[in-house]
Amino acid sequence: MAKITMREAISQALWEEMERDPNIFILGEEVGVWGGTYAVTKGFYDHFGAKRVRDTPIAEAVIVGAAIGAALAGTRPVAELMTINFAFSAMDHIVNEAAKLHYMFGGQFILPLVIRTVGGGGRQLGATHSQTPDAIFAHFPGLKVVAPGTPEDAKGLLKSSIRSNDPVLFIEHATLYQTRGEVPEGDYTIPIGFSKVQRPGRDVTIVTYSKMLETSLKAAEQLAKEGIEAEIVDLRTLRPLDMGPVIESFKKTNRAVIVEEGWRSFGVGSEVASRIYEEAFDYADAPIQRVAQKEVPLPYNRNLEQMALPQVEDVITAVKEVL
Amino acid sequence: MEKEEYLDLYYQMVLIRRVEEAAAQLYQQGKIGGFLHLYIGQEAVSTGLISARQPQDRVITAYRDHGVAINCGIPAKKVMAELLGKTTGVSKGKGGSMHMADVSKNFWGGHAIVGAHLPLAAGLALGDQYLENDAITICMFGDGATNIGYFHEALNLSKVWNLPVLWVCENNRYGMGTAVERASAVSEIRQKAEGYCIPNDCVDGMDVLKVRQAAEEAIRFVRQNNSPFFLEIETYRFRGHSMGDPERYRKPEEVKKWEENDPIGIYRNHLIAKQIASEEELDLLDEKATKETAEAVQFAETSPEPPPEALFEHVYADVS
Structure with missing residues (x-):
């Protein structure tokens, strides 16, 4: 490798x-x-x-x-x-x-x-x-x-x-x-339309993708220090959306946080949360949390921009909310 | 041209006319849904144009596409079946009036977003250029499409990359109900091609033989130079923009004046005057077109509806 x-x-x-x-x-x-x-x-x-x-x-x-x-x-x-x-x-x-x-x-x-x-x-x-x-x-x-x-x-x-x-x-x-x-060395492919567990865990399911995978992995590291083991499911493909690993993980942890960089309204988190409720409502021990961008056009100023974007701390806060 | 070819052009125009008249009736009976944009009055344009292509040349057009489909060699019954939304339709009942295509006839649709198929045409020509195919793309669109950005992006790229594409503007004087001079900064549409250094020509679209000759020259230019050409064809639609058009934007006298220039009548008179065909021969072709249209309607009406499982077919090409 x-x-x-x-x-x-x-x-x-x-x-x-x-x-x-x-x-x-x-x-x-x-x-x-x-x-x-x-x-x-x-x-x-x-x-x-x-x-x-x-x-x-x-x-x-x-x-x-x-x-x-x-x-x-x-x-x-x-x-x-x-x-x-x-x-x-x-x-x-x-x-x-x-x-x-x-x-x-x-x-x-x-x-x-x-x-x-x-x-x-x-x-x-x-x-x-x-x-x-x-x-x-x-x-x-x-x-x-x-x-x-x-x-x-x-x-x-x-x-x-x-x-x-x-x-x-x-x-x-x-x-x-x-x-x-x-x-991996050499020619390999990864099929479109399959989510993947990027970090195993037992306490909470974090569903995410793209840049927010990195943010979520950092949050999971910090949470681990407090004894909280987050399982991270990376969607990788938004359409067709593979909910299999998400549902499987949720049935195990009974708690979920969805982390996306885009705006919350009508977003990826809305879709994933709905599908979890539709397919595994009885397994929920807490309302699903969504971490997303603040509902503003993204500002230029660095501090304001960072305030608008989802941060590691936002993920940690959301995880603690569902525990 | 051989006599047979002359007669074939006549037959195609009459067949389009009969098929569309039948379609108008079926629409009024509620058997055809959605929109129905008739080509009546413009038959000489696509008939003359497409008769000049080689089989490997691609054709792509806008939503007023029934006539173009027939000229490309799609049987009238498959056009009619598509209008009725049947599984035997050219697009399996999923496209409807505005979305007919038959890849086996090199007819690439039938596109209903004004101007949006011009970039696709540039791409078809790019594909042929890339693969070194001896094929050109003939892209038809209305005068209304020349005011949207896609037109300008596509013409510009076609010249920058010297794509083998023939741009054909069917100027029927109205984009829906808005006259050319009320919507376009230049009323002589071909001037827009000048802005991109694309050689151009303009021809009377009510005379099928003039269209054919202009098309032959334009197609030869594109093929020989491997670069675009722009052909404006002046025409007029006798019916409304679509069924149910109240036609408040033009006077009945104007329509009547143009109807006296019926492209089928002009061509019929020409064939008789030049003694290429007799009245009797042409009458026989009229009867044949009427019969083929009746058979097409019969075929469409008795064809099966798409089965429920067709709903989810063809969303993706990959088998997963």
Whole structure:
């Protein structure tokens, strides 16, 4: 097992897949000559050339729209949207086209398409560049929404996303690129649509994903010092949502805290909590708690921004609330 | 052109007309749901245009798509069955009037969000360019679509990347009920292509042979130069935007004036005047179209509804 960063893991997945299949190509803003604004595609342009690493105009609708068309024509495009905040400019093509074409034309259209994008706050980029709107995209049947929290999952899930014949929105987190983790040697995949227990425990179930996995793991370490053992279930994929490990864990601990970076209202936590109540109501020993972003547009000022984002202490407080 | 081809163009136009007249009746009987946008008056546009393509060339259009579907070679009965939401419909009853497609005929839909299929067309052409296929993409849209951002993003990219795509604006003078000059800063739509250095042409869309000739030249340009071309086709829809349109935005005299320019009538007169076909031959084709339409209606009405399990089919392509 090699210990690499999230950035390296994602980059390796892209590189290895492009070496494997010449029909895979990348398109997006600054993916080529620049090397990617988050440096994920650094070196790709020189190695794979301008045909397979395509710099686009700053025009998100046609980036996603052209990727859909090229997928229909038999290629396997990986479109990059510089941040998920810009995905709103391509919203129509993500939800009205990509998510619907296979169904709407009776299964005739096949869209082997990945849209890689970057979400999350914490870098003082202000309200328009710091959002975590993952739940919005997870609302639409026909789309797959993947949001890994470890380098191992990122590499394996990105490979599965590229090999999938469905449109996948692959959401990376802006502050996870330097996060290191063990990654298996060689070619491996992790299937889309499976949650995973990232830390075993007996006292409380923490359900989370992406950046908040890191926050939750830190909270669990501190709680362990007080003798509280939290079990952490990482969703990894928001659609299709795999509730199996969540329900199994909840039936054991009877208590749950859901931690997400996005806003609480109509969020991932709302969905997961509802499903736990629907499937395991009789096992609940306390009302489920949700930890989420404060209901404000994210402010620029560092202190205010950190106040708005979910912190380790918020998770600890919520866990103690359900115990 | 051989005589057979001339007659085939005539037959396609008449068949579209008959199928849509039948569809209007079925709609009024409540047998067709949702919206129904008729192509009546515009038949020469897609008939002339699509007759000029090679089989490997892709066609993609907006929601006024029944005629385009028939021109692409989809049997009228599969179009009618889709209108009735039957499992034998071209999209298995899941798409309806606005969402017909048949990949085997290289017809890529039937898209109902105004302008949103233009980026898809750029992508289809990108795919062919990438795979080095000898194919072009023909993308049809209305005048209304030229005011939305997607149009501009798609045209720009098509020129920047030299994509083999033929942009075809069907200018029928109204985007729903808003006249071109009330919605577009330039009323000569082709001028918008100039803004992206895309060579362009404009042709009378009521004359199927003029459309065909312009289309042949445009398609040849795209194929030879591996770069986009823009063709504006001037036409007029005789019916409302969709069924139930009160048509407050235009005068009956205007519609009447255009109806005197019926593309089927113009072409019929041309075929007789040039002695390409006799009245009797054309009458026989009229009868054949009426018969095929009646059979299509019969087929659609007697076809089964989609089974309940179809509801959850085709949400995803992956087998999991």
